[in-house]
Amino acid sequence: MIDPTIGILVVIIVLAGLALVAGRLRTRPKALSLDYFQGKWTEAQGYCKDKTTWPLAVINADKLLDEALKRRHVKGKTMGERMVSAQRELSDNDGAWFAHKLRNRLVHEADVKLKEADVKKALLGIRQAIRDLGANIK
Numbered sequence: 001m002i003d004p005t006i007g008i009l010v011v012i013i014v015l016a017g018l019a020l021v022a023g024r025l026r027t028r029p030k031a032l033s034l035d036y037f038q039g040k041w042t043e044a045q046g047y048c049k050d051k052t053t054w055p056l057a058v059i060n061a062d063k064l065l066d067e068a069l070k071r072r073h074v075k076g077k078t079m080g081e082r083m084v085s086a087q088r089e090l091s092d093n094d095g096a097w098f099a100h101k102l103r104n105r106l107v108h109e110a111d112v113k114l115k116e117a118d119v120k121k122a123l124l125g126i127r128q129a130i131r132d133l134g135a136n137i138k
Contacts, residue, residue: 032071037135040064041127054119055106061126062103065096068133090132095125 044064047057062079069082076082083100087093099122105112130137 032068032130032133032135034135034137037064037068037130038137040067041130041137045123048119048123051114051116054114054116055112058099058103058106058114058119058122061123062100065099065126065129068130068135072133086129086133090129092125092128092132095121096129097125098122099125 041061041064044057044060047053047060066079066082069076069079069086072086074082075085079100083090083093083096090096102118102122106114127137
C-alpha cells in the first residue's frame, strides 16, 4: 500500500505542473513594438492625402492589424479567424470588422467607390484594435 503522504505529494506536483502549463498557454506578449507599428501606421496614414490612394490606406492598415494579431499569437488560420479569437480584447470589435470587410471589398470587387467617412471609420477601427493589442500608436 502507498503511503498517503506520497500520494498527496504526487497530486500536488501534478496540479502544480498543470497550473504552470495552463498559465503559459494563456500568456501573451504585453506590448508590441511601438516604433515598428507607429512607423507602419504613419505610412498607412500617408495614403490618406490623395483620394486615389485611399484604398491603399485601408489595405495597409488592415495588414498591420493582422500582423499585430499574429505577433500576439492570436489563434486562427485566417485574419477573420484571428479577429474572432481576439474579439473580447477589442474595445471596438465592430469598427475592426467594418474595416476588414471594407478591405475585402476593395481587394475582391471592381470599382468600389470610397467615401471619406468610410475610410476614416475604417482607420479609426483598426487603430483602436492595434492599440487594444498593445501598440499604443497615435
